[in-house]
Amino acid sequence: xxxxxxxxxxxxxxxxxxxxxxxxxxxxxxxxxxxxxxxxxxxxxxxxxxxxxxxxxxxxxxxxxxxxxxxxxxxxxxxxxxxxxxxxxxxxxxxxxx
Numbered sequence: 001x002x003x004x005x006x007x008x009x010x011x012x013x014x015x016x017x018x019x020x021x022x023x024x025x026x027x028x029x030x031x032x033x034x035x036x037x038x039x040x041x042x043x044x045x046x047x048x049x050x051x052x053x054x055x056x057x058x059x060x061x062x063x064x065x066x067x068x069x070x071x072x073x074x075x076x077x078x079x080x081x082x083x084x085x086x087x088x089x090x091x092x093x094x095x096x097x098x
Contacts (some may be wrong), residue, residue, distance in 0.1 A: 026069040030079060031089035034061040047078055056078060
């Protein structure tokens with residue numbers, strides 16, 4: 001399609017993965033250094049909004065991560081990368097579960 005004197009190019013919309021809506025959320029807790037909380041949130045959002053983060057204890061920098069259950073593998077891989085990059089602790093669930 002051309003316009004008077006200039007060419008117009010249509011951009012294709014990027015196809016996004018469509019996941020089924022989960023009936024519940026998965027959750028994990030993780031400790032991180034307090035000065036790295038903002039950067040952690042930024043990285044979580046930059047990683048295709050992988051999950052939601054809530055600061056549970058700001059003094060100990062305990063974070064609650066909520067995410068879709070079918071993206072659990074991606075979340076664990078993200079946390080493994082962040083452990084190397086930011087020095088995060090191991091993810092855990094209260095009561096000893098992982």
